[in-house]
Amino acid sequence: MLRIGVLVSGGGTNLQAVLDAVKSGQISNAEVAVVISNNQNAYALKRAEIHGIDAVCISPKDFSNRELFHDELLDRIDAYQLDLIVLAGFLVTIPERMIKKYRNRIINIHPSLIPAFCGSGYYGLKVHEAALARGVKITGATVHYVDEGTDTGPIILQKAVEVKEGDTPGRLQKRVMEEAEWKILPQAIAMIAKKQEEKA
Template sequence: MSLKKIGVLVSGSGSNFQKLIDHIHDVYGEIVVVLSDKADAYGLIRGKNAGIDAVFLDPKEYPENETYNEKIIERLKGHGVELVVLAGYMRIMTPNFIKAYPNAIVNIHPALIPSFCGKGFYGMRVHQAVINYGVKVTGATVHFVNEVADGGPIIAQETVKVADDDTPESIQKKVLEIEHQLLPGAVKAICLDELEVNGRIVRKRLK
């Protein structure tokens, strides 16, 4: 059976992308391209080091987000990408992008959706909100992407405890460790066709 072709989108260091390279690439799926909206994203270097086509697409060259997304779709389709993984990608997907890859775009969010998610909840803002609210657990969520920010069907979640002396930085570190496990596990399951999606519900496919 041929490996599913994967395209990864990054905006920063790409530590989650590195875990996909380490645990998924050329084993369960083939990462054929990594794209970034940031020229200095270290994720592009990670891709080059792994022999993966690494592409910077400058959003400033495209006055509308829709046009920019169309260019990304064009690049992904040109590489034969079947599954798109957002690994720290900070731009919003347009409806046409989602239609091009229905239930085939995966994102990881540094909180337990539906808490601390949606518009304005990204990066360190999420962990600061966790502290401000006083919750005792937080975590990470892997989900499919739909038209609603952080609103797609949930694939996997894991929790970490919030200690009284935690800071946004210490929570980020704990959550990132969970992300590094969750994302490769979810992508592996998709590559092996182990999941089925029924509305909002994602379950393991019965054998």
């Protein structure tokens, strides 16, 4: 059984897509063991509670320095003995020692077709604002492994989404979520869970 921890800062719509996929059996041999957020008001924590999943808030604001926050984050993650960590809109930089410890076991969903509109400063609506400003006709989403760079790890899955006439950043964000993010994130987890099951 693949034990998954989902790290999220906001509403948790990608988390919901994962929970729905586990429930429907699209993701088999896997369970979400914990949802961790840096934001105590994140609706994602509520989604976790509704599903009977541990909901944990660890905010950098509650620590006198970043190092102490990283210690607590890593301790909590270690305690759950996770096989896979999913970054689903987690707006906190992952400490390097965590990346080393969980090499090839941390994945991220990014709302563009990497290498376009990714890296430092590209998150949330900013990605879609940049895509529209550039005038691209196709955008999409990418699931990738996390390494020490920003959005630079090996790509697992990508899905393209058409940019339409009159799109606003908000409208484009919604379409990318519905047509790409909510589909490929569960798909990537299902692939990883299946691989683990085959190894077992």
